[in-house]
Amino acid sequence: MGRPSKTAAGLARHATKEELEQRQAAEKALLTGRHLEEQEAVAGNEAAHREFLRVQPILAAIGKDDALYENVINRYCLLRAECEEFEVLRETFLRNLDELQDDTRLDPSERFTLQAKMQKSILDADNRVQAKRKMMFDIEKECAMTVASALRSVPKTPAAKENPLIGLIGNG
Template sequence: MPTPAKPYIALVSEKKSHRTKEELNLRKQGEEALSTGVAMKERHEVKNNPIAHKEFLRLNKLLKEISKNDAINEAVINRYCLIYAECHDFEEKRESFYKDLQELTSNKGELIDSEEISLSTYYKMKHNMQTTIINLDKQVQSKRKMLLDIEKENIMTIAAALRCIPKKVEDEKDDPLLIALRGG
């Protein structure tokens, strides 16, 4: 698989490109055509969620560094931040149930000896907590898969956009080889 084309900014900053000024200008115009020129905005629901808001600010800063914090990516980034916050919430709930399960297990003897709960009630409670932990873990895994899918697609979209930009200037003249092959 060939190396993807470098963006205009990288080519200019390296100052050692073999491309002509025409090719560089064409590349710059192609990259500019792929953006709206409008910065991403944070949605209301993301602003109101502290974890999503923090993630949005982090991503916005990173995307601004590479000149990709464009409004065209706004919906995906906002959705990503909300899913990230949901994932974090499920992880906290899972940890809370896990701590409760550990506490129940460590206090088993005391609870049964003092006759606060019966042995069957203890095992039912333990089973219910374990089931809840497993269900929360399934939710976390599905949220993580969503995050990974968005991350992959976002990276692939940027790479695909860069590949769509023509690398070379189309010559106005006909290629002598093509003329000869056409019989002219």
Template sequence: EGKSHRTKAELNAREKGEAAFATGIPIKEKEETKKNVVAHKEFLRVTKLLNKIEKCDALYENIINRYCLLYAECRDFEEKRERFYRDLWEMEEGKENGDFEDSPRTYYKLKNDIQKNIVNLDKQVQAKRKMMMAIEKESIMTLAAAMRSVPKTPENETNPLLAILEGGKS
């Protein structure tokens, strides 16, 4: 109910520590991200979320822009793959209906080529997804690391080791 088990000094130390991990400069969208409709839309979504947790800082600018461009590239490859699936499906239906007039050799060569393209696109999508996952993990770990780096207790004014070495009590 608005009460904390931490002292005011601890809360102040934590607040100062959190502030030390931010530049105070907002994230800017790069030109290539703006030009790509899908990347731009993802950029707006991600920065809105980062604003809510007060982590929309220029420190993450390159990471977020890169992530959004990868997201757009991934979507593009997925759409291409779906077009190849549709083409393959239509070709198979045409063969069954007798609409495919080329030789069986041509049919199977074309079918094989389409399937190779689908597999190639799948590999590219997986590579993009892997890069996106790495960015997501790194971004989260960076934020988590920043939170772990924030002092939870105020720094002790006297150094206990110095006190012992000087012959005093800690």
């Protein structure tokens, strides 16, 4: 995977006026001009809604509050809510496992079998959370929501100053 294209702002030091105008027009053509809207599924989920309310103003501040990003951002918010649900489920399993270890009413072999099943459930919840976090991270990288992805848009070095004598010699 190569380096992503630079925005018009990122090209300002390196491009000619015509190239810059063409890039700005192309970027503008990709935006819908409509604001990002919260989907019903997100609005109906308390944790997802809270995440949407956190992320939307941040995206607006960097000019990414566009309907073009709507599905991705709503999916991101739902993934965040699902992560929270799995984290709560995992904590419940851990509490139940602790209680099971202290329960002397059960036959030791029966208790061991239940403990093994609970530990398997805890690992399963961990694996699901990790998969969802990976999906979230992929979205964060794609939408410039990480430091590294945001920095990829910033020009690495200023444009090299051309020696004025070379321009005169070349035109002579």
